[in-house]
Amino acid sequence: MKKSFVFLLVLTLALYFSSAYSQDFISCVESNSANASSISELIYTPGNASFQPIWQFAVQNTRFLKPSTPRPSIIVTPTDESLVQTSLLCAKKHGYEIRIRSGGHDFEGLSYTADVPFVMIDLNNMRSIDIDVANSTAWVGTGAVLGELYYSIAQKSNNTLYFPGGTWPTVGISGLIGGGGTGNLLRKYATAGDNVLDARIIDVNGKILDRESMGEDLFWAIRGGVASSFGVVVAWKLQLVPVPEKVTVFIVNRTLEQGATEIFFKYQSLATFEDRNLYIRSQAASEFIGNTTQKTMRIIFQGIYQGTTNELIPVMDKVFPELGVTREICQEMTSVQSTLVFFGRPSTTPLEILTNRSAIPKSNSKTKSNFVRTPIPISGLEKIWSKFFENDLSGGLLIIPSGGRMDDYAETATPYPHRAGTLYLLATSVNFVGQANDTTPVSLRRLAWLQSLEELLTPYVSQNPRESYVNNNDLDIGVGAANYMEASVWGERYWKRDNFRRLIRIKANVDPENFFKFPQSIPVFKRRGLAQ
Template sequence: MQILRSSILFLSFSFLVFFSSASSSAPENFLQCLLRHSPPSYPIAPAIFTPNNASYSSVLETYIRNLRFNTSTTPKPFLILTALHESHVKVAILCARIHNLQMKIRSGGHDYEGVSYVSDVVPFFVLDMFNLREITVDAKTETAWVQTGATLGEVYYRVAEKNKSYGFPAGVCPTVGVGGHFGGGGYGNMMRKHGLSVDQIIDAKIIDVNGKLLDRKAMGEDLFWAIIGGGGSSFGVVVAYKIRMVRVPERVTVFRVQRTLEQNELTEIVDEWQQVAHVIDNDLFIRVTFDVVNGTDKEKKTLRATFIALFLGDSGRLLFVINNSFPKLGLKKSDCIEMSWLQSVLFWTNFPLGTSVEALLSRTPQVLTHLKRKSDYVKAPIPKEGLDKIWKKMIELEKPMMTFNPYGGRMAEIPSNATPFPHRAGNLWKIQYATNWDEEGKREAKHFIDLTRKLYKFMTPFVSKNPRTAFLNYRDLDIGVNHNGKNSYYEGRVYGIKYFEGNFERLVKIKTKVDPHNFFRNEQSIPRFPHV
């Protein structure tokens, strides 16, 4: 999307009108600070948007991916800085520190709880990274530098553009921003073969609290470790990651098959899935999503399971693997579709077959809706009677969906402390709870969020315990919120242990060292130790 920018003269007039009625001088002083420190070679004024600027709403709303946070009552930033150069990030940090203002950092806007662009602490401003989206691929070294404002779709396209034998293990939604995705770990349908996104990151560039631009060597191994899975925005502003590309075959195979409870064998099929999905051939990833649909009798609801797979090989070998390890699925050759790896990204995103791969360059999501997400990890197969109870509960609640993402393979081989992301060996699969709705209003939102929470509560006997763990990229404020006051460490520990388990204390130690005054903070950031 092309963002229309005003002239500096009009922009200055907008600032005057806006700040003349401001209740506090902090925003006005902050603005003047930005302009005063504007780099001569890269003027900062065209990157600044305030509510009196005609493009402000467009800039803010373009990267809001959860309509729950796009209402008239949603707290809005007093200013958005759409950094055009790394120097603008440095100036933003400098001026925000001087004037003690909270800075939210947004790359793609897919944070499920809107943490990257919403705050109850006002005034606040948003540092939006979407203009910093350069991708430089080096085919000889099989690496690429990716700025954090790029989207996953852009990464996939540019990587394959250099060589169709290259791919990268990351998420299946192409409009997700690199910054948040990599910062939280990042996973996708090649994780059983190649691990997480962060397992293929070999360098990074971060601007720290002092405004210094640091690469891996300059920042040191501790800080580098922290920003590849520990949430980069807790430690600084990550402006780029250097990734190691992975090899993919010329042809891969995908399938999407559905089974319903009315077919009587659904429990048996899912039971076999949970026995084999984490130990099957590492080239195969089979996700299963459960939702409630109309039955044959339109008056009754039934449960539907959708099995969607990526196999890094041809259909003949896939059928051999499935028939030997997962025969109850009843996969047929006609279910299998061979295509390039890049085309498989479109398939997984539910684009129609034949869609041009240029669609991956679009930064506009196919669908925007109100949503709530939660997560869990499963360490032992769920008994068949447990599965039957789950189907019954889902039909009762009707709206929430569940997705099982299998682990094993490379995920079970990497130590839990290799990166801050700890959920490795011992987990059979990860659950995402998902509820989408189109109805407007707080009452409607509460209703659908409550349904999601009820399903999550019902699943308690079947998931991890002490702690009940969660995935940072599936942001969920239900599991704890930090008010960043005197109890910050203790509040942070509540959700921190669930997200990071034994890696939490190391993250706190690093945070305390590199950001001792807790400048980089949000509702679920890494806290400092309390004695600082």
């Protein structure tokens, strides 16, 4: 009874002081704003009925929707740049950390959770999209998601322009670019970050900077070095790219019994195919054979060609006849329709779904990523398949091919270093479907299996460093940042040595007190010198 009383007392006091501190922040914002009454309608604390729905809306990985996930102390939903500036000022003054959320697809929930008091700046209201068809450019508010952008481009350009971003409609444009950004146009036009012309960022001092005033170092850093390490990007100017009015999409399914292993072995060299119009991603998972207890692997090859079926078939017959792509399985459609297909909807689905964030399914998973530079041999693939047979059908594998235009860029062109010589990105995952959370015994077994798969992959993925994709961030690989040796454990995996060291130097110049920090953000060391 006594312990219960003490617990309730501590909880009551914690809530009281949290509320008091929150009020200090709110008062600070109001006193530094021209219109305090309207500002108050854009700030939410846990006592507000809208607080939980706003926080939950863009939690795209539902494994974080559990009571133990730490919520913000305050949520700010700015409609313009001035409130972002004021929020940064008041967060610094009252000792809050900052988390910046646009689409909410952060794989580790870092844009909306923290173990310290923090203010979450939710940029959902800053989602304007201004398409300039004549100049093939677009200014996009950082709260916009890919589906909204693609829909707007298609409507304005009559399906002749697009942007080389990802395939999932609810991914935020800012988070995508901040980590580089891969998608179906990777082999044709490289990464999303390679196709950015300008940006507006609010720095630690509240100054609004464009490309000219921020300088080329910072502009380089935010296009792949995780932009939220350096400030709050509020808008991006994008280079739109030409696409044919019709592209060709095909999907091929193969099991091990249908020769999937040999096909996949050949597929790994897709990066070396000359035709940059061809892009084929693949997904693999185990399944039971019919009604038996025996398992097989099913590999799904999803292809898109920047041209017609008549143009595609001769290419496939020449470079990849083993896949068996025929005219009958090909479908011509617009680029925006292909986005529908790649996230699992029929091409005839009304395009308006791309602008409806509530209509897009969320994930419930844990993901790891590696890059492959040498084809995994047949013997290695068979070991991977055997490992999948140990899984309870919750595991998955996704391949994002590279090559083409990516080979034209140096590793240092942007912070995204996985360029020439990279065959593909290999992402592995487990889901927690059927589980109350990710800490149940079944969930823990799934996580242990994922880690054992990661260990099995070691001989077959890139080495020195073992590369990972920062947009598939994974806190398991390390979070230490007391010195360069600690930080390099994860930093060199994401960016390699030269890029990581340059990011650290830029960070020290633009945010020397490390205000914009979170696990695996670009570090600032207390003493000068990267080796400290």
